[in-house]
Amino acid sequence: MLGLVVPGGVVFCSVWLHDWLLPDYARPILVDGGGSGAPAFGEIGVFLIDQIFRGALADVPEVFRLGLTPISNNPENAVISWMIVIYRIAAGAVTAAAGYMIYRVWRGMPNIDRWIRFYEDRLQRAEAGEFTGEQS
Known part of the structure; x- marks a missing residue:
């Protein structure tokens, strides 16, 4: 969430509050391909x-x-365009990391039952007094 929400909030605020953030910047932030004028709050979302x-x-x-x-985005507005490029890179990195974590969990699932049985056996042996802690 931090990889998408926080950077997304920065981009959203930069686009929504561009008059305050970039005063006297003549180039428009976003371009509406549908021709309906300046984008509204929901359209920016x-x-x-x-x-x-x-x-x-x-x-x-x-x-x-x-x-x-x-x-x-308006490619003539370099500030916002580069922010969007960086945001897309972050979104791609977060997606790749999430995919890698899902893969690691999927690969580790078959071993979980084996480790649970191993530690249950060690616990039973320790409770029975057979395990001294020096065995491997």
Whole structure:
């Protein structure tokens, strides 16, 4: 959650509060491909979710022109565009790390029963007085 929520909050606040954060910056932050004017609060949220999926899915949605919203970043606005690039990299890294952890748990599951039986046996032997702690 920290890999997506906190950086996502930074991007969201930067886009939503761009007038305060970047005063007198003439270039628009986002461009609406649908032509409905400046994006609203909810549209910025959907834009951010779209960026999560694009980063997490290794830009597959970008290649096949799949998206949740017609809103995109304005490439002429370098500050926000680079923040989005970094956010996509973070989303991809978090997804890869989560996938790796799922793989590790999946690979370790068969060994769990064996270790539980091993330690139950050691506990029973220790309670019976057979285990002195020097055996391996």
